[in-house]
Amino acid sequence: MVKGYWVAHVTVQDPERYERYKAANAAAFKKYGGRFLVRAGQSRSMLGALKDRHVVIEFPSYQAALDCYDSPEYQFAIAERGEAGDIDLAIVEGYDGDQPA
Template sequence: MPKAYWIAHVDVRDAAVYDTYRAANAAPFAKYGAKFLIRAGAQQVHEGAAKPRTVVIEFADLATAQACYDSPEYKAAKALRDPVSDADLVIVEGYGD
């Protein structure tokens, strides 16, 4: 079964408040076995447009990635993020095993 990924591009307007979101999302990410592959490292945009922060999180499979996003724990964390950031997020199934 292929792994799945959250791929997010985020523009943060208030870093201090965003840090409360990061603290709050630790519990659901641990519960669903999330593994950060990219977390806001340096980036170069070569085509199109992107927000300043890119995040890629790996999950065991698509169902687990979706369950994490839909969980009450993540929804509570997301409520902290929404007022201080703009994000584009896709949940995508990986290729192969």
């Protein structure tokens, strides 16, 4: 089964409120098998302008990634976040095909 991913780029505008969002989103990520691959470590933009913080979350499937976003648990986390961050988020299906030799 092909995995699903959340790819987010964030600029935090209210750190205290953003921490509440992070605490609230844990329930949804646990329920749907979300696993952080990237969570706001060091980064360097090589092309274009990006936000300050980058997050990649892996889910067992694309459907699980979609279900997590639509879940009551994550919708609660969104309400907790409010306007605490400027966020771009894409939910993408993983790739399980041929790789460069």
